[in-house]
Every structure is written in structure tokens, then in C-alpha cells.
Amino acid sequence: MSESARIDSPEQAEFRQYCRDWLATNKPGEPPVRLPQSALEIMTEPQLHYLQAWQKSAYDAGLVGCDYPEEVGGGGRKDCQRIANQEMIRAQTPFFPNVIGLGMAAPTVFYHAQEALKQRLLPRLFSGEDIWCQGFSEPGAGSDLASVQTFAERKGDKWVINGHKVWTSLAHFAEWMIILLRTDKSHKYDGLSYFVVPIREALGKGVTVRPLIKITGETGFNEVIFEDLEVDDSYRLDELGKGWQVAMTTLLHERGAGELQTPRSGGMKSKATHEVNAAAVMELARNxxxxxxxxxxxxxxxxxxxxxxxxxxxxxxxQRRSRVQALLDHPMRIPLQNKLLASEIAQGMSELALDIEGAAASLYLADPNAPAGGQWPLAYMNTFGMTIAAGTSEVQRNILGERVLGMPKSK
Known part of the structure; x- marks a missing residue:
């Protein structure tokens, strides 16, 4: 019996066994296409459709959105998403494509949207039928998120959006975007408001999505241009001017607050996927x-x-400490530590793998002589995105030092 299983309640133990039984007969077979290393690098429709079908199957079986209320499309369970995640990782299933929707958009919509909007958006988000992206970063506002300038001007019960978002993962496939907008230019923080925007239906009618090709050759990143896009006020989350507070909900979950609604490190051991962990590095060294x-x-x-x-x-x-209430006196403590450590451990693993491969680490992904199919150099380059996304490692350390440990601000 695993350590996790020993601490399950009777209801959780029953759910865990259900997950194991379902996965034993329903785990997808070998994919017909080469999959990327993570959902954020999905580039082709065949990749997306294969992974969407898997997420829909898992959702229909009750393994996605477990802890959300039934009235918004969830499973109505308590502290069971982590169990489903653990069992999917154990079964080495593929990842879900809607990682931004599940990990960031869902909790933000749930905590801040009107009830009708929750009921409309969340079921299709959980099922993977609607892919989501995040509109935070801008060319002039990366780590200083509060400096965003994409502006929404009010016209009656509508808002007209103009501006430029960048590093927008999955925007090329997304139906919806969570977006932080400036609605008042006279206040830095209080001038921000938070919306959800249906960007897919607005392509060519106020929204332009352009791919950004990374050094890896992947095109998961995009820039998104808004030109007089009109959206209804019902798409605003929470009160006008409360965008910064809503964005903190998103960032806390992006950094690992609660239980992310999709397993972080699943992936079948095949040419289609790649695992970055100590066991994989040791296997590489032995071979x-x-x-x-x-x-x-x-x-x-x-x-x-x-x-x-x-x-x-x-x-x-x-990570188990996130379930100890006495340690959650500061909401950023555990999520910031987890995000910081996870990204840097992954980078260290990938760097060590390159040293193990030696000169062969310079071989391209498509080179038949590349060790492990060239996956480790690709993983190493992608880990730099992990140490930047949701705030750089330097930003995480500053927040931990100043706001959690009470140290003086850095100069």
C-alpha cells in the first residue's frame, strides 16, 4: 500500500480504487503522433485532438474537476483531485491539453465570476472541449505585471479592448482567454480589471494571434493583438478595479496553490513523451x-x-505540507516554494542529463543518433521557461524574503 493510500479517508480510498480500476482498462494506447513534452508546446491539430479526446474521456469518468461542485460541472468530491492526479501519474497517462484552463482559469472563474458564467464556462473547460490561454504578459510588462497597458474603454454595457499581449501559450488553439486589462490610467493597481474573453470567435474581428518560434523550434508561444475588440460587461470577473486581487488568485494557483487540476508529471514512457525526473536521468546514465x-x-x-x-x-x-492548515497562515508560502523548487530541480535534472550525454547532447531532435531521441536538450531549453513563468526565480525569492520571512526589501 502506498503512503498516500494509508492516509486516505474511506471515501477517498474508494475513489482511489475506482481511479485505478478505470485507468487499468481506459488508459490511452500509443499515440498516432509524436507528442510534445508538455501541453504548452502543442503545435499541431492532431496532437491537440488526441489529447483533447483523452481529457474528455477522463472528465466523463470523473477524474477531472473532482473537487468542484456538481452545479458547475465538477464531481462534488472533497480533496480527491490529488488522488486522481496521483493515480494518473502512477499509470503514466498522457498529460491534459487544457493545463492553463484547469490550473489557472478554473479556480479564478470559480472564485470570482457570476454564477451563470461559471455554469456556462466550467463544464467545457473541465472536459477540454474549450482550450484556455492567459493574457497577462505584455512587451512592456513582464515581471512587473501591474504595469500592463492593454486598455479596455467602457461604452455602455460593453468594453472595447486595444493592446498587445505576448508569450501567450496555447493562444493558437484557445477559445477563451483570462486577461488582465487596464480600465483606469490614473491608478496603477486600482486601475486594473479582470475579464474572460472569447478570442476564438473574434479572430480576424478584433483579435490577431501570431506564433512566436522558440529556440527549440516549437511554436507554443504566441503574441495576441487586440484592435477594437468589443466584449460584454458580463465577462468581467469581480468588481471594476479589482483586477489585481483577481490576478493574485490566478498566480497563486499557477504557482501551485491547492491541487492543480491536471497531473504535473504524467507521461507515457515512449517516443511520444518525456519525463524529467531522477529515475529518467539515472536510466540515461546507465545506458x-x-x-x-x-x-x-x-x-x-x-x-x-x-x-x-x-x-x-x-x-x-x-508538497504534502499544502494540506496542513497550520502552515497556510500565509497564502504564498507553500505555492511560492513549490514553484521555485520544482522549476529549478527540473532545470538541474536536464542540465545533468546533458553532461551525461556529453558531445552527443548537441545533436538535434530529429538526428537518429541523438540519445533519447534528442529529448534532453529540448527539455533543458524548455526549463528556462519554467523558471520565468509565473514570476522569475529571482521574483519568487524576493516575495518569499519580503512578504513571508519579513526581510527588508531589496534595493
């Missing part, structure tokens, strides 16, 4: 020749592998 031995026999590499394995295990145990 990489070094003279008459392997990279796993190098004492320096073995020491680095063990250090990262210890950090990984410590991080897994640390």
Missing part, C-alpha cells in the same frame, strides 16, 4: 557508454544524481 563502463559509474556524476534525487524526494514530501 550511456563511457569507455568500458557507463556514465553511471562516474563517481562525480553519481554524486550529482544522488543530490538531485534527494532534492526531488524532499520536494515530494514538502
Amino acid at each position: 550511456t557508454p563511457r569507455g568500458a563502463a557507463t556514465a553511471a559509474d562516474d563517481p562525480l556524476l553519481r554524486d550529482r544524481m544522488m543530490q538531485l534525487a534527494i532534492r526531488e524526494k524532499a520536494f515530494e514530501q514538502s
Whole structure:
């Protein structure tokens, strides 16, 4: 029996067994297309459709949106999403494509939208039928999120949006965007309001989506241009001028508050997907020749592998603290630590993998001689996005130091 199973309530234990039984007979087979390493790098419609079908199947079976009320399309359970996630990771299922919708949009809509809007949006979000993206960053407002300038001007019960969002993952497939807008130019924080915007139906009619090609060759990022896009006031979340407070809900969940509604590290061990963890690095070392031995026999590499394995295990145990109410006196404490550690551990794993591969790490993804199909160099480059998204590692450390530990502000 796993450690998680030992602490389940009777209801949770029953649900866990249900998840295991369902996954044993319904886990997808080998995908017909090569999948990206994460949902944020989905580039083609065949990739998207395969993953959407998997998310819809899991949702119909009750493994997605478990902890949300039934009236908004959820499962009406309590603290069961983590169980479904654990079992999907255990079964090595594919990831869900609607990662931004599940992890960021869903909790924000649930806590801040009007009831009718929740009931309209959340079921199709959970099922993956509607893909979501996030409109926060701008060319002049990255880490300083409160400086966004994309402006919404009120005209009766409508708003007219003009501006430019950038680094917008999944915008090329998204039906909806959560977006932070400036509605008052005279106040930095109180001049912000938060909306949901149906960007798919507005393509060519006020919305332009342009791909941004990364150094990896992937096109998951985009820039989104708004030109006189008109949206109804019913798409505003919470009160006018409360956008900063609503954005904090989004960021807390992006950084790991609560239980993310999709497993973070699932993925079938095949050419289609790639896992960044200590076990995968050790397997690579055992299969990489070094003279008459392997990279796993190098004492320096073995020491680095063990250090990262210890950090990984410590991080897994640390995540359990998010369910200890006494440790949640500050809402940013656990999420910020988790986001900071997870991104840097993944980067350390990928960097070590490149050192294990040696000169062969320079081979391109499509090179037949590239170790592990060229997945490790790709993973390493993508981890830099992880240490930037939701606030850079430097920003996370500043917030932890100043707002959690009470240290003086950095200059």
C-alpha cells in the first residue's frame, strides 16, 4: 500500500480504487503522433485532438474537476483531485491539453465570476472541449505585471479592448482567454480589471494571434493583438478595479496553490513523451557508454544524481505540507516554494542529463543518433521557461524574503 493510500479517508480510498480500476482498462494506447513534452508546446491539430479526446474521456469518468461542485460541472468530491492526479501519474497517462484552463482559469472563474458564467464556462473547460490561454504578459510588462497597458474603454454595457499581449501559450488553439486589462490610467493597481474573453470567435474581428518560434523550434508561444475588440460587461470577473486581487488568485494557483487540476508529471514512457525526473536521468546514465563502463559509474556524476534525487524526494514530501492548515497562515508560502523548487530541480535534472550525454547532447531532435531521441536538450531549453513563468526565480525569492520571512526589501 502506498503512503498516500494509508492516509486516505474511506471515501477517498474508494475513489482511489475506482481511479485505478478505470485507468487499468481506459488508459490511452500509443499515440498516432509524436507528442510534445508538455501541453504548452502543442503545435499541431492532431496532437491537440488526441489529447483533447483523452481529457474528455477522463472528465466523463470523473477524474477531472473532482473537487468542484456538481452545479458547475465538477464531481462534488472533497480533496480527491490529488488522488486522481496521483493515480494518473502512477499509470503514466498522457498529460491534459487544457493545463492553463484547469490550473489557472478554473479556480479564478470559480472564485470570482457570476454564477451563470461559471455554469456556462466550467463544464467545457473541465472536459477540454474549450482550450484556455492567459493574457497577462505584455512587451512592456513582464515581471512587473501591474504595469500592463492593454486598455479596455467602457461604452455602455460593453468594453472595447486595444493592446498587445505576448508569450501567450496555447493562444493558437484557445477559445477563451483570462486577461488582465487596464480600465483606469490614473491608478496603477486600482486601475486594473479582470475579464474572460472569447478570442476564438473574434479572430480576424478584433483579435490577431501570431506564433512566436522558440529556440527549440516549437511554436507554443504566441503574441495576441487586440484592435477594437468589443466584449460584454458580463465577462468581467469581480468588481471594476479589482483586477489585481483577481490576478493574485490566478498566480497563486499557477504557482501551485491547492491541487492543480491536471497531473504535473504524467507521461507515457515512449517516443511520444518525456519525463524529467531522477529515475529518467539515472536510466540515461546507465545506458550511456563511457569507455568500458557507463556514465553511471562516474563517481562525480553519481554524486550529482544522488543530490538531485534527494532534492526531488524532499520536494515530494514538502508538497504534502499544502494540506496542513497550520502552515497556510500565509497564502504564498507553500505555492511560492513549490514553484521555485520544482522549476529549478527540473532545470538541474536536464542540465545533468546533458553532461551525461556529453558531445552527443548537441545533436538535434530529429538526428537518429541523438540519445533519447534528442529529448534532453529540448527539455533543458524548455526549463528556462519554467523558471520565468509565473514570476522569475529571482521574483519568487524576493516575495518569499519580503512578504513571508519579513526581510527588508531589496534595493
